[in-house]
Amino acid sequence: MASAETLARMKSVVGPKGFVDTEADMAPYLVERRDLYKGRAAAILKPASTEEVAALMRIAHETGTPVVPQGGNTGLVGGQIPFETGKEVVLSLQRMNRILALDTGNNTLTVEAGVTLAAAQAAARDADRLFPLSLASEGSCQIGGNLATNAGGTAVLHYGNARDLVLGLEVVLADGRIWSGLKGLRKDNTGYDLKQVFLGSEGTLGIITRAVLKLFPLPRAMATAFVAVPNVEAAVKLLRLADATTGGLVTSFELMPRIGIDFVVKHLPGATDPLKAPSPWYVLIELSAGNDSEGLAATLEALLGGAMEKSLVSDAAIAASEAQRAAFWRMRESMSDVQKMEGGSIKHDVSVPVSSVAEFIARATKAVEAALPGIRPVPFGHVGDGNIHFNLSQPVGADRAGYLARWDEMSAIVHGIVRDLGGSISAEHGIGRMKRDEIAETKSPVEMELMRALKHALDPKGILNPGKVLTAR
Template sequence: MPKPTPETLARMKDVVGPKGFVDDAAEMAPYLVERRELYVGRAAAVLKPATTAEVSAILRIAHETGTAIVPQGGNTGLVGGQIPSGTGEEVVLSLSRMNRVRALDAGNNTLALDAGVTLAAAQTAAEEAGRLFPLSLASEGTCQIGGNLSTNAGGTAVLRYGNARDLVLGLEVVTASGEVWDGMRGLRKDNTGYDLKQLFLGSEGTLGIITGAVLKLFPRPQSLATAFAAVPDVASAVKLLRVADAVSGGMVTAFELVPRIGLEFVVSHVEGASDPLPDVSPWYVLIEMSAGSATAGLDETLEAVLAEGLEQALLSDAVLARSEAQRADFWRLRETLSEVQRLEGGSIKHDVSVPVSAMGAFIARATAEVTRAMPGVRVVAFGHIGDGNVHFNLSQPAGADKAAFLARWGEMNALVHGIVREMGGSISAEHGVGQLKRDEIAATKARVEIETMRALKRALDPKGILNPGKVV
């Protein structure tokens, strides 16, 4: 890609105005580094448009001049998809100023908003109308809806409500040439041809830039029941999930796996965190159920699940949250698990999925293989067991050199991902592809899949200016 000329940058600055144009190195720095510092890029400028019309004008200039554009939301991505390359020739387009809630239709259970609205703000808007937007992530105070949709984010409620792509009815997208597709329709049935929004959901800004969305809302739960249970192994956790499904009739909202080592990390590093149970167990699950009625009797239902689990020897102990504060304590154990790993030194990440029925076998086999390859490595396998997504993370051996450990990232990825593929899984369950996994999916996906993806890229972005070097 050609480096944008001063004239090109001046034209873009005219579009966004002084408040929307950043070219000072210190001010640009936060936009150029990934949160784990795996990727640090350079940029000719950072643009912060305030409207869809401004995004359109920027892309018309970019298309005309061949300027590469890297879209960015809250910069919480974990695969480098939002970070420019090191050439300094790309322009970062931040959607952070596009943060307007456009409309909320409680009767239609829909919320229309700009792409730069944070996930937490979207949740709050829904809550104020007595509704629920169920997407929930640890980074929800910072991550933005546009980034959530462009990466098809998952989170803790996928089991009940689906991934981000399942929560969208309509989109507004600016194409590579600067045209605006207004697909902001709040329809649940529209059988008039190709479902174009699905092309852009999960495409990480390589096919078009999402500037607005119509999201599905749901009745706000009036009752919750939450428990923290000790299980002997992952296979028992999966069986307990099926018991919970059967006993509750489908009211399980979240079913999260927590390893003993992860619990110990959280208790060691998070002030006020404590072990909910008196005896040590190798594994735990956090179970939550929700219902629309305050009289649904969820505590009794969850107690019945736990009793059946004890009867079948699927769990050894459990505690039911008896207050909102206790529920919040349980969730803090799970939600801080990702962050505390950095306090234990280097961490090699794997965001993978396998069939739910294979979770136990995968974790056991992968643990044995990485331990054989790297004695002393501390396996921290946790995540959304209800949908088969496990964050199979590796913390460096105690006392090991962090740099030397992280230098083996590719080796460990190859080992773990090889097992995932053998078991019919995916090497990216919810974080996306970005830069981190681009070459690997090109080498492992079927030729027809990759060629179809590349054909779509050529058709929608013929000059290759949208987030170059990412995904395909």
């Protein structure tokens, strides 16, 4: 555990505003949002600058103090939560929340790591630009955490993951050195692309302190529809038809099951069923373009008309206003949270090839239902990029604690099918603590050896987020 002398040195770096060590004040930083992980810490450190982060890491490296970097604490795999020993310090980036530069000529936005995703989006929008990363937690998640976990979201189909939206980084290394790669270049072939080492590394290789983000033209027109489809196969065929019909204008394509809609309508105040008759499955599809909203709406109508003729779509509602569009998206974005009202929910964030989505959902559903009769699968998510949130609500009337105790059993079933289909056990949430012990089953020995070599080279003392992503050696 960090000694009193070490903590005093760290406090002298960040000052009273940046140092928290009382149990009550530390509590919000020590619990994961789903209450799956509850840790302890010697202190919470809140630096206000890159230089303060560097000074803290120099002390940590010298004294062997383990450090857990934390953004907005919205992660879902325990990567941002310290262990229960109380030996670690949490380094929160929340005070480093400045918008540093916006270059409309280069379409870039430079921010500190503690800027919330919503604030980055707003800064871009104020300059008539778009930063397309979009998540349900965007009001509280932070850019540093988004990049450290390679966040996905609802626009990956068109714009890519978080790592595709970054041109440059500034990173503090485990020994306190600062690597400044804050370039706004779209082409730079001078050696290794070092930023990619830290993107998606979950704070185990370095602490991201600043980033240069890509901006895009702000869409002038959007057309959004809530669509009923008979099965998942039809949803995938609709996606391919949409690609061909619109010429690349599809920005979001989200799959939802009837049970998920039932949960939202039941538990979300003000939510209503978007369509008159129930359907086994639904798709939320959104097109965007630079201008001509009427033409875009006509394109969407033509797409849906053609899909109905092919029996891919049984009904659809096209948003006639921004309020209706927001209501459609509220249905989708609330689907995970409302499952709490139905008891225990075992979550899976997986990906398979888009062509295998229907097979995965069918096989995984059959397998978990055979293992636990009455279990209620709620598969939904970003079918356009093969990322399915295969959530499992407990049987009606089951004991919540007893059900959640079967998490590992259910994950073994689901992840086994994912691996069989050449997929990934973590599509956008990361590895953290939750999936750390499974990663070796997914990656080859050579991949694991390379990952460990990177960890040892950049963090030889193992003080950066220890026990996350990789087991200690």
